[in-house]
Amino acid sequence: MHTPPTNSSKTTQHKLGTFAGVFTPSILTILGLILFLRLGYLVGTGGLQQTLLIIFIAYTISILTSISLSAIATNLKVRGGGDYYLISRTLGLEFGGALGLVLFMAQSVSIGFYCIGFGEVVAGLFAMNDGIAQIIALVAIAGLFFLAWQGADWSTRFQYVVMAVICLALISFFMGALLHWDFALLRGNWQSAPQAPSFWVLFAVFFPAVTGFTQGVSMSGDLSDPGSSLPKGTFMAVGISLIVYLTAALFFAGSLPQQLLASDYSAMNRIAWLPVLIIAGVFAATLSSAMASFLGAPRILQSLASDKVFPLLTPFATGVGSSNNPQRGVLLAGAIAIFTIGLGDLNLIASVVAMFFLISYGLLNYATYFEASSASPSFRPRFKWFHKYASLAGAGVCLLAMLAINWESAALAVTLIFAIYQYLQRTAKQSRWADGRRSYHLQQVREHLLQISLELEHPRDWRPQILAFSSSRTRRERLLKFSSWLEAGSGLTTLVHILEKSPLQKKSAENELYEDISASGVQAFPLVINAPSLEIGSSLLLQSFGIGPLKANTILLNYLDSYTQHFFTLQLKSFGKNLHSALRLGYNLVVLDAKEPEWQKLAQQAPDQRRIDIWYISGNSGSLMLLLAHLMTRSDFWLESELRVLSSVHSGDYKATLAVLQQELEDIRIDADAVIVEDFSSATILKYSQDASLIFLPLTLKADQIVDCSGLSVDKLLPVLPLVALVIAAQKIDLDAEPEQGIAGILAKAEDKLNAAQAHAKQTEEEVQTINQAIEDNLLEMRQHGSEEERTKLYNKLGKSRQQLDQAIRRSTKAEAKMESKKRQLEQLHKKYHINESAEQENEDGA
Structure with a gap:
């Protein structure tokens, strides 16, 4: 029977602490077969130098991931599921679900692998055949299954026994190594052996040794204080195991010759003080690793099932007893382990399983970087010794390790993860929890808005940002659909409702907009404004809507509901007055009939x-109509439609007018058929466009009345036409703007003029200095000549020089004044770089 977790002491008294729940399963998985049967081989073939480097790189991944794990685990209350829980609550349901499923499979398969290893060691010890090894493996699975079925308490007692055996085996090895110690052997084992395998092949042999440091995370649901136990227990396991591996590698190198280390996997037996303890240690290492996987896999499955990520797995959410032991998951994990033993050659599966662990470590690192990069106020981990770029580096090192070990297995593992991710993205319902993605996107919005504000506006950047006004639910869906066609995935739509009723009704009005947007299938934002009147509400909204550089530029609204109401004239006049106000505020208008x-x-x-x-x-x-019509053809609904541009004849020359229009369409890169008509009268419009699907017409306001191109009211034309969009632009729309145009071009011209003014001012200043020097020379010469005639000549020359100086000073003063004026103009332009397009030409002329 499933027992939900509570805070009562009765429930928590069976919970595990740091030592039993995190440190023990982690270190027992790390100190496994690699230590007892492969570390000596690495020292013998790769040499002590390469072995130490391999250990350093492998533990770099462990340490970086442990730091990330500690940060993210101390930022939230960790529940059952380990890696799956942490990643799903940070990167979302899709990443978490994909990783959780494959991690369950990987750990379940690992049970079979470890038990096969145990069976082979036993069979080899007693010279039995291969079939006996598989039978021994099945017996081992049966024993471990019994312990896992009883729960974490029983398994923990077994782990204590295993730890005692491994400690005795290591003590026996280190004592024997001290007795065999020889510095000459140490020097001889420093370099790699002749014809040794490549560095990355040896790294692949060693790396599985460090894939167990997150075993404690899988037990998070059984911990009394996961936020404290996970960092402490993981760092203790990583730190102590690192010391053990470094010391063991050093003792191997100083105890046996290189050839013997490279050829004998059981070299530890030759060194140990009591070899029988090494054999016991090998048995304990294999069984402890299998036991850790037997504990971790069902708990990942249980957490995955509790979250209802895969409906088929829901029955596995049920646990038994006060510890909520996932016995159904234990049963499934045991069945997968038995199936694994029967597969035979498992080399490919073994490498893929290692890749799944590496992916989980990489995602843990990336999840921490992702959470820290979101700058969310809720990211307040108690563990402070981390940095987001260290976590990113950890993710990168994991990726490089995957590629270096076996790129084919890495590609297969990534493909499987990606396939499950895509499946969940298309089939999963709304997530049952909040993750870090929204905070990350909010931070990205902030950074991008700030970046946009530093960059200059340009006509090429224009895109429709639409305010769609609607108070009628019956016509709101049409307006939303039309707005989505206009912005065609390049802009944004905000659905606006001006509420003239009590503010208490605002929430229900917002819910109504949400419902209508959801029913339409269109992406839009709802906005309800409460105001005494439509005029006041719309005026305030249009003046204040937007944030920074992201502001609306186009208003979309439905035409009046009826053409036959008795108060239609008054209604139409008020409608036109509101349109006029919006136009003066710089909004383009699109009125949909x-x-x-x-x-x-x-x-x-x-x-x-x-x-x-x-x-x-x-x-x-006209340019705005062309652009909006072109954008509509990007939507699926209008993708195959025909665009036709109709223009009236000029000076009676149809061919010349057609040629000009075709060239204009070519220049602005819009594919459309050009048609020349006699005029834009109502009769002509009806004649040519009565069978069109949609018509774009220029909107004209005359005394707050909407009129057609011939100056007549549209109330007689619209009822006899199909869908019509009346359009008028309040902004400059340049469809063929060059990159050098716009505000950037204005500033460039202003800077050029300032540079020219500065050069001219410098030139006049140099001219003043030259004339001053000439005057000083004349005065000196006058002192040196005594004749009256020579003095008179020099005096006249001095007078001319002083006249030239006065003129040069006036020119210099004018040049400096002009330079200061240009400098002020440039500063003003830089302050006003966000000015609207209608003011650009004025600024350009002023510059």
Whole structure:
């Protein structure tokens, strides 16, 4: 029966502490078969120098990951699931679910691997055949299954026995090594042996030794204080095991000759004071590693099932007893281990399993970097000895290690993780917990907005940022859909409702907008403004909407509900007045006339039969219509539609007008058919566009009334046309702007003029200095000549020089004044680089 966790002492009295729950399973997995059967081989083939380097690199991954683990584990209350829990609560359901599933499989398969190793050692010791090794492995699995079935308490008691055996084996080895110690052997074993395997091959042999330091994380659900125990226990296990491996490598090098170390996997037996303890240590190491996996795998599965990531796994969420022991997970892990033993050659699977552990370490490091980079106020880990770039380095080292060990296995493991990630991204429901992704995206928004504010605006950067006004639920879906067509994934839409009722109704109005946006399938943000009137609310909104450089530039709204109401004239006048106010505030206007029958007719049209007609008049409004129509053709709905641009004839010359229009469309890179018509009267519009799917028409305001191109009210034209978008631009829309144009070009010209003014001022200053020097020379010459005639000549020459000096000073003063003026103009432009496009030309002329 499943027992939910509580804070009562009755429940927590069976929880494990740092030593039993983290340190013991971690260090027993690290001090495994590699230490007893492969470390001597590494020293003999690679030499002590390379062995120490291999240990250093492997433990760099362990230490960096331990630092990341400590930071993230002390930032939240760690529950069951270990690596899966930490990663899923940071990087999200998809990464966590993918990693959790493969880690469960990897640890379950590892049980079989370790037991096969145990069986082979026993069979080899007693000279039995291979089939006996598999039977021994099955017996070992049965014994470990019984301990895991009883729960963590029983398994912990077994681990204490194992630890005692391993400690005795190491003591026997170190005592024997001291008796065999020879400095000459140490010097001889420093370099690698002739024809030794490559460094990375030897690294691949050793690296599985350090893949057990996160075993304690898998037991997080059984810990009394995971936030404290996980960092302490993990660092203790990593630190002590590092000392053991370094000391053991040194003692191997100083105890036996290189040839013997390289050829005999059981070299530790030759060195040990009591060899029988080494054999016991090998047995204990294999069984302890298998036991740690038997404890960890079911708890990952239980946490995964509790989160309902994979509905098929939900039954495995049930636990037994006060410790919530995952017996169903133990049963499944045991079955996978038995299946693993029957597979035979498992080399490929073994390397892929190692890759899964490396991926988990890499993701743990990246999750810590991800969380720290989000700069979230909630990221307050108690463990302070970390840095986000150290975590990023840990993720990078894990990736490099995967590629160095076996790039094919690495590719296979990454492909499997990615496939599960994509599956969850498409099928998983809303996450049942908050992760770090939203904080990360908020930080990215902040950084990008600040960066945008430092960069100059340019016409090429223009994209539709739309405020869609709607108070009618019956027509809101059409407005939202049309807005999504206009921005075509390049802009943003905010759905606005001005609420003239009580502020108490604002929340229900917001919920209504959320519902309508969700029902439409369109991406948009809802916004409800409470105001005494529509005029006051819209005026305040239009003047204050946006943040920094990200502001709305286009207003989209439905045309009036009815053409036949008795108060239509008054309603239309108020409508036009509000449009005029928005236009003066610098907003482009798009008014959609979408009648329900015409909308339904559009939906029934074949995609390749749809046509958009643009009634084009040269200018900003015409350019805006062309751009919006082009953006619409990027959406799936209008992808196959035809664009047609209609323009009136000039001076009666149809061919010349057509050629000019075609060249203009070519220059602005918009694919459309050019058509020349006789005029823009209502009759002509009806004649050419009655069968169009959508019509873009220029919007004109005359005395707060909306009129067509011929100056007549649109209330007679719109009812007989299909879907119509009335458009007027308040901003400069340049569809063929060069990179050198815009504010950057204005500043560049201003800087050039300032440089020229500074050069001229410098030139006049040098001219003044030259004339001053000439005057001084004349005065000196006058003192040296005594005749009256010579003095008169020099006096006249001095007078001319002084006149030249006065003129040069005036020129210099004017040049300095002009330079200061240009400098002030440039400073003003830099302060006002965010000015709107309508003021750019004025600034350019002033510069």
